[in-house]
Amino acid sequence: MISRLFKVQLAILLMAIAAVNVQANLFIEINRGNDNPSPVAIVPFAGAQGLPEDIQSIITADLERSGFFKPIPTADMLSMPVNKAEVVFRDWRVLGANFLVIGQMIPEGDKYNVRYELYDVLAQKNILTAQVKGGRNGLRDIAHAVSDAVYEKVTGIRGIFSTKMLYVQDLRKPSAGRYRLMYADVDGARAQVLLASSEPILSPTWSADGKRIAYVSFETSRPAIYIMEMATGRKTQMTHFRGLNGAPSFSPDGTQLAMVLSKDGMPDIYVMTIANKRLRRITSDHYIDTEPNWNADGSGVIFTSNRGGSPQIYQINLSNGRPERLTFEGDYNARPRVSPDGKSLVVVHRQRGVYHIATQDIATGNMRILTETWLDESPSIAPNGAMLLYATQHNKKGVLGAVSMDAGVKFRLPAKEGDVREPAWAPYL
Amino acid sequence: MIDRMSLLTLPLLVTLLLHGVLIWAVVHVWQVPEPPPNFKKPEFVKATLVELKTKAPEKKSAGSKVKKIDLTANKKDNTAEIKKRKQKEAAAQKAQQIKEQKAKEAKQKAAKQEAAKEKAKREKAAAEKRASEEARKQQQEALDKALLKEEMMLAEQAEAEVVNSYKAIITERIISKWSRPPSARRGMICELVIQLVPTGKIITVNITKSSGNQAFDRSAEQAVRAVDQIPELQKMDINTFERNFRTIHLQFNPEDRRL
Amino acid sequence: MKKLYSAVAFAAAFGLMTGCSSNKPVETVEEVVEPVAVEVVEDTVEEAVVIDTTFYFEFDSSSLTTAARAALMLHAEQLAASPRAVRLEGHGDERGSREYNMALGERRANAVRDFLVIQGVNAGSVETVSYGEERPAEMGSGEMVWSKNRRVELK
Numbered sequence: 036m037i038s039r040l041f042k043v044q045l046a047i048l049l050m051a052i053a054a055v056n057v058q059a060n061l062f063i064e065i066n067r068g069n070d071n072p073s074p075v076a077i078v079p080f081a082g083a084q085g086l087p088e089d090i091q092s093i094i095t096a097d098l099e100r101s102g103f104f105k106p107i108p109t110a111d112m113l114s115m116p117v118n119k120a121e122v123v124f125r126d127w128r129v130l131g132a133n134f135l136v137i138g139q140m141i142p143e144g145d146k147y148n149v150r151y152e153l154y155d156v157l158a159q160k161n162i163l164t165a166q167v168k169g170g171r172n173g174l175r176d177i178a179h180a181v182s183d184a185v186y187e188k189v190t191g192i193r194g195i196f197s198t199k200m201l202y203v204q205d206l207r208k209p210s211a212g213r214y215r216l217m218y219a220d221v222d223g224a225r226a227q228v229l230l231a232s233s234e235p236i237l238s239p240t241w242s243a244d245g246k247r248i249a250y251v252s253f254e255t256s257r258p259a260i261y262i263m264e265m266a267t268g269r270k271t272q273m274t275h276f277r278g279l280n281g282a283p284s285f286s287p288d289g290t291q292l293a294m295v296l297s298k299d300g301m302p303d304i305y306v307m308t309i310a311n312k313r314l315r316r317i318t319s320d321h322y323i324d325t326e327p328n329w330n331a332d333g334s335g336v337i338f339t340s341n342r343g344g345s346p347q348i349y350q351i352n353l354s355n356g357r358p359e360r361l362t363f364e365g366d367y368n369a370r371p372r373v374s375p376d377g378k379s380l381v382v383v384h385r386q387r388g389v390y391h392i393a394t395q396d397i398a399t400g401n402m403r404i405l406t407e408t409w410l411d412e413s414p415s416i417a418p419n420g421a422m423l424l425y426a427t428q429h430n431k432k433g434v435l436g437a438v439s440m441d442a443g444v445k446f447r448l449p450a451k452e453g454d455v456r457e458p459a460w461a462p463y464l
Numbered sequence: 465m466i467d468r469m470s471l472l473t474l475p476l477l478v479t480l481l482l483h484g485v486l487i488w489a490v491v492h493v494w495q496v497p498e499p500p501p502n503f504k505k506p507e508f509v510k511a512t513l514v515e516l517k518t519k520a521p522e523k524k525s526a527g528s529k530v531k532k533i534d535l536t537a538n539k540k541d542n543t544a545e546i547k548k549r550k551q552k553e554a555a556a557q558k559a560q561q562i563k564e565q566k567a568k569e570a571k572q573k574a575a576k577q578e579a580a581k582e583k584a585k586r587e588k589a590a591a592e593k594r595a596s597e598e599a600r601k602q603q604q605e606a607l608d609k610a611l612l613k614e615e616m617m618l619a620e621q622a623e624a625e626v627v628n629s630y631k632a633i634i635t636e637r638i639i640s641k642w643s644r645p646p647s648a649r650r651g652m653i654c655e656l657v658i659q660l661v662p663t664g665k666i667i668t669v670n671i672t673k674s675s676g677n678q679a680f681d682r683s684a685e686q687a688v689r690a691v692d693q694i695p696e697l698q699k700m701d702i703n704t705f706e707r708n709f710r711t712i713h714l715q716f717n718p719e720d721r722r723l
Numbered sequence: 724m725k726k727l728y729s730a731v732a733f734a735a736a737f738g739l740m741t742g743c744s745s746n747k748p749v750e751t752v753e754e755v756v757e758p759v760a761v762e763v764v765e766d767t768v769e770e771a772v773v774i775d776t777t778f779y780f781e782f783d784s785s786s787l788t789t790a791a792r793a794a795l796m797l798h799a800e801q802l803a804a805s806p807r808a809v810r811l812e813g814h815g816d817e818r819g820s821r822e823y824n825m826a827l828g829e830r831r832a833n834a835v836r837d838f839l840v841i842q843g844v845n846a847g848s849v850e851t852v853s854y855g856e857e858r859p860a861e862m863g864s865g866e867m868v869w870s871k872n873r874r875v876e877l878k
Contacts, residue, residue, distance in 0.1 A: 061627070061708050063635055065687070066719040068642035073686075103646060133643075133686055155682065157689035158669075162682075191647035191679030207862060214857075235857035237821055257852055258825075279829055279853060282822040295822065302826045323826040339823055346823055370820035383820045390818060403722070410864065412820050421646045431863060439646065441722060457821065 070443065072105035073189070076132040076156075079109060080149065081117040081139035086174055090149075093178035094136065094185070096222065097196040100437070101186055102444025107132055119152065119161065127156040136185055146170050151181050153188055163188045175224060195221060195417045199461040200424060201229070201239040201248060202435060206453040209233070216250060221417075221424075221460065223435070223448040229263065230270075239457060242285040245464045249273070249283035249292060260294055262309070273312065278302075282326045286333050293317075293327035293336050304338050304351070317351055318358070324349075326370045331377025337361065339369040348382055348395075362395060364402045370413065374420050374440070381405075381414040381423055392425045394440060405442045415460045416440075424448075424458035553604075626700070627708045633696050634712070642687035642716070645679040649723055652677055654684045654716045662705050664697035675716075684716040774798055776877040777860075778835060779870060782816070783827070785834040795835065798877060799842030806848055810878040811835050813853040814860070816869035821855055828853030835875045 075098060079091045091109070098104035113126040117139050127135050138151030146168055153163035165184055169177040176197065183194030204215040212231035216239055219226035230236060234253035241248055249262050259275040260283045274280045278297030285292060292307045296314075304317040304327045318324040322342040329336055335352045342349075345366040351358045362368040367385030374381070377397075384393035384404060392414045395402040408427040416423045420440065427436045429447060433454030438445045448455075571586065655673035658666050669688050674681050697709060776798075778791035787795070802809065813832030815824040832851035840846045859872045 061631075061711070062713045062715065063631055063638075064715045064717060065635060065638050065642060065684070066717045067639050068644045068648075068683075068687075068718060068720070069640050070643050073643050103643070133690065155686070157686045158682075189679060189682070190645035191677050192645070205857075235854060237825075237855075237857060253854070253857070278851070279825060281825055295826070297826075297829055302829065323823065323830070325826050326820065326822045339820070346819075367819065369823045385819070410818060428864065441646065 072103060073133045074107055074131050075104045075134040075136065075185075076107040076112060076127055076130060077136045078112065078115050078117075078138075080137075080151070082142070082147075083140050086140075087171070088174035088178065090138075090140070090174060090178045090181075093175060094182050097179060097182035097194075098185065100222070100444075100446055101190075101194075101196075102439050103186070103190055104134075122154060124154075124156055124159045127154075132156045134185075134189060136181070138181065143168070147174075147177065149177050149181070151184075153185050175220065179220070192421050193419045193463070195419050195422065195460075198418060198463065199245075200415075201241070201250075201457075201459040201461070202426075202455055203236055203239065203457045204451060204453055204455050205433070217455075223451075226451075229268070237457060238282050239459045240283055240285065241459055241461050242289045243287050243462055244289055245462045247285070247289070248459075249285060251281050251283065260292070262292075273307065273309070279325075284328050284336075286329050287331070288333060293329060295325040295327065304336060306336070306353070317353070317356070328372050330373050331375065337371045337373060337380065339371065348380060361397065361400075362402070363400065364395075368393070372414055372416055372423075374416050375418060376420055379440075381416060383412050383414070392423065392438065403442065405438045405440070406436065406445070408436065411436075413457045415458050417460050418462045424460050426456040426458060623704055623707070626704055630694075630697060630700065630709065634691075634694055637691045637694060638687050638714070641690040642683065644683050644718055644721070645677075647677055648680050648683070648718050648721060650718060650721045652680050652716075652718060654681045656684060656688060656714045656716070658688055658712050658714060660694070660697065660709055660712065662698065662700075662702060664694040666692060666694075672713075680716075684714075687716075688714065774801070778875045778877075780831055780873045780875070782869070782873065785827070785830040787834060787838060791835075792838065795838050796842060799839050799844050802839070802844045802848070803842075806845060809839070809844070809849045811849060811851045812858075812876045812878060813851065814858060814872055814874050814876070815856050816872045817856045817859065817864065818869065821857070825853050825855035825857075828855045831873075831875045835877070 077091055077095050077098070083090045095106045099106050107130050111130055113129065114121065114123055116122045116135075116137050118137070122135065122137065133156055135154040135156050136151060137154075138149055141148045141150065147170075148166055148168050150164070150166045152161055152165075154160065155162050163184065167177050167180045167184075169180075179194075179196040182196040186192070186194035186196070198221045200219055200221050202217050202219070204217050206213045206215070211233050212228075214232045214234065214236045215228050216230040216236050217226050218229050229248075230250075230252070232252060232254045234256065236253070237251045239248055239250040246266065247262055247264055249260060251258050251260055253259075255275065257275065258280045260273045260280050262271045262273055262283075263269065273283070273292060274294065274296065276296050276298035279295055279302050282295045283292050284294070286306075290309055292309055294305055294307060295302050296305050297303070299316070299319075301321055302323050302325050303319055304324050306315045306317055307313065308315075317327075317336060318338070318340070320340075320342060322340055323346070324338055324340045324342070326339040327336045328338070330350065334354065335350050337348060337350045339346050340349050340358075341347075343360065346369045347360055348362040348368050348371045349358045349360050361371075361380065362382065365384055365386055367390075368382045370383045371380050372382075373379075374394075379397055380395045382393055382395065384391050384402070386404065389409050390411050391404045391408075392406045392411045393402050393404045405423075406425065406427070408429075411425050411427045413426045414423045415425070422437055422439045422444070424435055424437050426433060427447075428434065429450065432450060433456045434450050435448040435455055435458050436445065437448065571582065652675040653673065654671065654675040657670050657672050659668040660666055666688060669685055671681055671685060675684075697705060700709070774797045775790065775794035778794070779788065780786070798809075811832040813828035813830070813835075815827045815831075818824075829851060832853055836846070836849045836851050839849060856872070859868075860874065861868045861871045
């Protein structure tokens with residue numbers, strides 16, 4: 036009897052201990068993810084009907100192109116809420132939406148005050164309420180501003196939908212305006228001709244503040260580097276040396292321009308002080324040194340050189356002139372660009388005779404090919420560092436493509452007349 | 465004389481007989497208990513362990529479905545043996561009691577003649593008996609303890625396997641729903657505590673440790689909320705559920721990220 | 724056609740064995756293979772179009788081909804006789820990065836210039852310009868197209 040009683044007591048005690056132990060320790064580690072695009076519902080904004088631009092479809096296209104979102108078709112929507120009171124989370128949960136965007140456009144004189152809200156459908160809560168104002172001819176800007184805000188709230192990264200780009204267009208037929216330097220929204224819309232010439236235009240690039248651009252033009256029948264002020268369109272010829280005058284790159288502080296010149300023999304890297312056009316020669320050897328690009332803090336220049344037998348990327352420290360080879364994978368790595376955080380490079384990389392865009396972690400040297408197309412060139416990184424534009428070919432035409440820095444998202448911008456190439460993604464303005 | 469002698473001899477014989485009975489009883493008590501449990505215990509432990517081990521792989525090979533180990537089956541086996549042993553013990557005790565009583569009755573008859581002697585002897589016997597009983601009790605308790613421990617261990621082992629199989633289901637569900645924002649980086653860690661009900665429905669989700677990146681935290685929370693329910697948990701024994709799945713700690717740690 | 728011209732020029736050069744330029748009216752080139760050309764020796768320099776003015780290169784190479792060397796020798800002779808400013812335009816195919824191709828185009832133009840200078844042409848009268856891949860002779864992709872775009876044009 037005593038034995039039985041003891042046994043019961045012991046059992047209770049042990050069970051209690053076991054229960055407490057196990058309950059405190061049930062721990063699950065989630066160390067992988069699927070990374071499927073997050074379903075998002077963008078409801079047509081109230082008061083947006085009949086406008087020259089379709090706000091909803093611009094936001095939808097923006098978010099879809101980001102690769103992080105999967106928009107839900109409008110036709111599937113069970114309700115069209117305009118404000119918080121009208122949001123029924125169940126309606127969106129049923130559609131599998133993780134996020135919901137609603138908004139309304141309130142006319143204020145000749146402008147619109149656009150109020151929009153973002154909801155976390157799963158947590159059933161509002162995570163963003165904001166407004167943006169704009170004129171009737173700025174509807175695309177309004178839509179991109181909404182996309183930027185939604186993207187940033189959900190991803191933790193600043194959006195790039197409102198940013199601009201430069202690119203070169205070649206109409207492929209000899210004419211007075213065959214070569215064009217273009218300025219457009221980063222989705223390709225609202226393209227404007229900045230410059231047209233019968234002679235080639237190439238290597239457009241932005242100053243860090245987005246107020247000036249530099250490019251190479253053959254308009255004098257020889258290459259020369261120019262700087263253009265975006266606000267006024269005023270052009271200044273910076274170089275006109277014998278031989279190559281190419282690959283301009285603004286220093287991060289905007290006071291200097293790195294470039295390639297071959298006036299002294301072989302193509303070498305020079306740095307020009309913009310204010311007085313004084314030149315400083317950075318490399319001096321019997322090889323091709325070209326395509327300079329400043330590193331993130333302006334302490335050095337990264338460039339392409341064939342000094343090792345094949346084109347590879349080197350970095351030269353401007354204070355001590357010491358070069359360091361950065362790429363070792365493959366026999367062709369050229370046209371480097373440094374990411375905004377200074378941690379990685381993007382280059383044109385040849386693999387088995389095919390040219391792709393690749394990224395390399397500067398610290399580890401690990402290289403990763405990002406594109407699958409052929410003849411890829413001219414990578415240009417977005418100011419948020421999450422994506423890049425590049426030039427490639429499609430249907431025997433030069434087109435622009437975009438790829439996320441983790442290679443998860445790829446898309447092509449709409450084809451234009453002739454060849455389109457050399458995209459240069461503008462900084463945040 | 466003869467009569468007096470015969471008068472004396474009868475009680476004497478009875479006394480002797482009673483003594484004999486008493487001695488037999490004492491000897492019997494010493495011998496009757498079941499074989500020393502100390503030797504049997506290891507055998508028992510061994511046998512069960514082997515049985516468990518052979519069982520486990522069979523279940524694994526049964527398919528990707530939940531491995532469910534029938535806890536009660538094992539328990540039944542164990543309790544059956546224990547019951548048997550208990551019955552045996554009880555029987556022995558009863559026999560013993562009967563014999564003791566008989567001896568007592570006989571003693572009362574002869575008590576007056578050799579009271580002192582008999583008393584001493586009886587007391588000695590009783591002490592011996594008490595000691596033997598005490599020893600037996602201690603042994604029994606030790607055995608019980610060992611058995612309990614063993615039972616607990618086996619139960620825990622079986623439960624751990626069940627828990628692990630459900631853990632795997634939950635992990636996969638959450639992974640399939642986890643869309644990390646592009647700002648996610650290796651080394652970011654977000655911890656959540658979730659509460660479930662026996663239907664497998666996740667009823668509360670709370671962030672207990674932020675990664676410092678709101679978007680990353682939200683992605684973890686959304687992954688869990690998107691899973692919503694793990695219906696498989698309905699098949700689970702309620703006690704196992706209560707002990708293990710009522711509250712779950714989750715740690716999101718994107719080790720597969722390149723950056 | 725260009726090949727034929729170059730062959731004719733080559734033959735003419737051996738036939739003459741002089742420092743004179745070989746000048747033939749364009750319309751007579753095809754039938755005239757013998758020293759008939761001698762009769763029109765005194766024709767003006769501008770009719771030198773018969774000599775190959777485009778020189779092709781292998782992939783990633785700035786080495787002159789035999790045909791290019793022969794033609795360039797004739798050009799050198801012409802230029803020695805009647806100096807003029809010469810412009811050498813270097814080009815590459817579309818593969819690889821543009822500014823690097825610009826450098827490759829210049830290397831080709833320089834290789835041609837150096838050959839002419841060695842042949843006695845005044846370096847000061849030769850200008851080199853690289854167009855890289857910006858002005859392809861032929862549009863499109865593939866080795867057939869690319870081989871026509873890797874070139875130096877003498878103007």
